[in-house]
Amino acid sequence: PAIIPHSKALQSIEAAVQERTKESSCPSDWHTYGSRCFKFVSIQQSWADSEQNCLALGGNLASVHSLLEYQFMQALTKDTNGHLPDTWLGGFDAVKEG
Numbered sequence: 001p002a003i004i005p006h007s008k009a010l011q012s013i014e015a016a017v018q019e020r021t022k023e024s025s026c027p028s029d030w031h032t033y034g035s036r037c038f039k040f041v042s043i044q045q046s047w048a049d050s051e052q053n054c055l056a057l058g059g060n061l062a063s064v065h066s067l068l069e070y071q072f073m074q075a076l077t078k079d080t081n082g083h084l085p086d087t088w089l090g091g092f093d094a095v096k097e098g
Helices: 008-022 047-056 067-081
Strands: 031-033 036-038
Touching: 008 067, 031 067, 036 067
Parallel strands: none
Antiparallel strands: 031 036
């Protein structure tokens, strides 16, 4: 994944993460962006196991719908974990399996 250098834009997104969480209709340990709920889980495991873990929590691995949403996910990951680790996102192999 790409890492965007820390900047004023990222700082404002980090502030938005904290503000949106206060006004959230999501479960208490989840974060809101638009109408979606996000949770960062810092367990190191395969993509398939990560997706299964998300399903058990009532969701799926996150998919990105805009640059701002991607930046929100980066800020959430950094805010939760203190740095930007390699992180699984949702997706699929549309051409062929493998």
